[in-house]
Amino acid sequence: MANLEHVNVTVSDPKATAAWLGAVFGWTTRWEGDAISGGYTAHVGDEGSYVALYTPNMAIKDPQHSYTTRAGLNHVGVVVDDIDATEARVKAAGFKPHNHADYEPGKRFYFDDHDGVEWEIVSYA
Structure with a gap:
C-alpha cells in the first residue's frame, strides 16, 4: 500500500494560503523556510500529509487553464x-x-x- 505524502503547488503568497488552509481545514504549518532558487515554501497539513506551498523569487505568470496544459494541476x-x-x-x-x-x-x-x-x-x- 502506498500513501500520498504531499503535493507541491506554486502560489503567490505561501503564508496567506497557509492561513486560509488552516481556517478551512484545521491544518497547521509543519515547516516553512527558504526553498529552491531563492524561493520560499510552507508545508501545511497534518502529521500524515501536507500541501507544499512554494513561491519563487521572481514574478509569477498568470496560470493557463490546467485541463489544457500538459502536467497541469x-x-x-x-x-x-x-x-x-x-x-x-x-x-x-x-x-x-x-x-x-x-x-x-x-x-x-x-x-x-x-x-x-x-x-x-x-x-x-
Whole structure:
C-alpha cells in the first residue's frame, strides 16, 4: 500500500494560503523556510500529509487553464467529515463554492482559491 505524502503547488503568497488552509481545514504549518532558487515554501497539513506551498523569487505568470496544459494541476481533493461545516468555512474565507454534486460514492463541491487552484471537497459520511 502506498500513501500520498504531499503535493507541491506554486502560489503567490505561501503564508496567506497557509492561513486560509488552516481556517478551512484545521491544518497547521509543519515547516516553512527558504526553498529552491531563492524561493520560499510552507508545508501545511497534518502529521500524515501536507500541501507544499512554494513561491519563487521572481514574478509569477498568470496560470493557463490546467485541463489544457500538459502536467497541469486540475484540482486538489480533500476528504472531510462534515461537508456543510466545511462549505461554511470556505465561504467565510471568501471563496465561492460551485459544482455541487451528490452521487456515489459521496457528496462534493469545488471552489477556486485566489491563485486559481481548484479544490474539490468530498464527504463519504
